[in-house]
Amino acid sequence: MKPKSKKYKCIIFDCDGVLVDSEPISNQVMVDLANQLGAYIDLEYAYMHFKGNSFNECANKISKLITQELPNDFEEQYRKESFKRFKNEIKPIDGVKDVLRDLTIPFCVASSGPMNKIKLNLELTGLSSFFQEKTIFSCYTIGKWKPDPAVFLWASRAMGFTIDECLVIEDSSIGIEAAVKGGFDVFGYTAHDYKGELHKKATNTFYHMNLLPELLKL
Known part of the structure; x- marks a missing residue:
């Protein structure tokens, strides 16, 4: 796919793996809890x-990997342990603070995580000052998750821009699929x-945040 020859007016960032380096932590917690139930998986399996x-x-x-039913409080266990580890280990994605600081157009975050997780991780990584309540969009609020594009469509409307004026930044295949379904360009x-x-699958790709500003000039 080739990017459209225009400047974007709004950036919609995913959170986990794009703004905050939470994926190794959250996936390891999921692996640990799953293995306590007999799943026998590793971190590579979780990433995949x-x-x-x-x-x-x-x-x-x-x-589907275990012989017993998941505990009723499985999500509660996951959130409790992952939040504990976030507080001790989470860091911002390298270079993202500079990108956010230097952006001259509006931007927001649209994540599959619950609102309290998004806010916590933005705060822990020193990124909360870049976002307001009205620029944080959670799939939990609308009850629809990626690859459904609903959270991106909601974010673009709430930010006051059309789909063509917005660019989505994602790090997962599922997130990119959601953006494409919604009609967005996605890096x-x-x-x-x-x-x-x-x-x-993406309109364009980049491997370090310090490369994004140049791509935005296309």
């Missing part, structure tokens, strides 16, 4: 099968593209 998916979809995948951040597939 969980990355970009909603919690419910990940839980469904785990349920794939490939630093953790474990399957090497984003370049086939």
